[in-house]
Amino acid sequence: MVIYRSGRVTALIGIAAAALLLSACAPNPHEESPHAAAAGAAATQKAESIAPEPPTTAAPARRGAADAFRAWLDASRIPDAASSCAALSPELATRMIAELNDRGPIHVSSCEEMIAVTAELYRALDQDASVDISVQQETATDATLFVTYLATGNCGTVVMTRPASDWIITEQSQECAA
Numbered sequence: 705m706v707i708y709r710s711g712r713v714t715a716l717i718g719i720a721a722a723a724l725l726l727s728a729c730a731p732n733p734h735e736e737s738p739h740a741a742a743a744g745a746a747a748t749q750k751a752e753s754i755a756p757e758p759p760t761t762a763a764p765a766r767r768g769a770a771d772a773f774r775a776w777l778d779a780s781r782i783p784d785a786a787s788s789c790a791a792l793s794p795e796l797a798t799r800m801i802a803e804l805n806d807r808g809p810i811h812v813s814s815c816e817e818m819i820a821v822t823a824e825l826y827r828a829l830d831q832d833a834s835v836d837i838s839v840q841q842e843t844a845t846d847a848t849l850f851v852t853y854l855a856t857g858n859c860g861t862v863v864m865t866r867p868a869s870d871w872i873i874t875e876q877s878q879e880c881a882a
Contacts, residue, residue, distance in 0.1 A: 769839065789819060791873055795875035796877065834854040861878050
């Protein structure tokens with residue numbers, strides 16, 4: 705999906721980079737007595753002055769595709785294999801595993817192994833994960849990003865979908881032609 709470098713380690717790193725995405729209490733309007741209402745109002749005022757609650761009408765912010773890609777990239781470098789693999793479509797993970805196994809001396813059998821191995825390669829090579837992301841197209845459910853790794857100039861098109869609340873990187877993602 706993403707970027708290849710010269711040599712076997714470069715291919716592994718490129719594949720890894722490619723493979724590798726948040727009740728307020730209201731006073732009772734039917735208070736029994738004015739004293740109960742005053743006590744309730746004082747308690748409410750005291751509680752609000754101590755710890756005001758955030759508004760409950762605001763929906764949690766949904767992050768955009770570019771932020772989701774950056775989060776995936778960060779998680780893949782830690783590595784947080786479970787989170788990283790969850791952000792890849794099963795088809796993309798399968799393709800990346802096959803490419804890693806076909807092009808290099810390291811063989812893996814799962815997405816989690818692939819993330820762990822490639823994170824270790826990046827760490828061993830002190831490879832910077834800084835990227836420039838250009839959003840080519842984004843709707844509430846689909847996005848296409850153009851990603852360039854700043855340290856190497858390698859690039860790729862990242863195709864994402866959001867079937868629910870989280871973005872998924874799909875198998876339509878491709879590295880730039882060499």
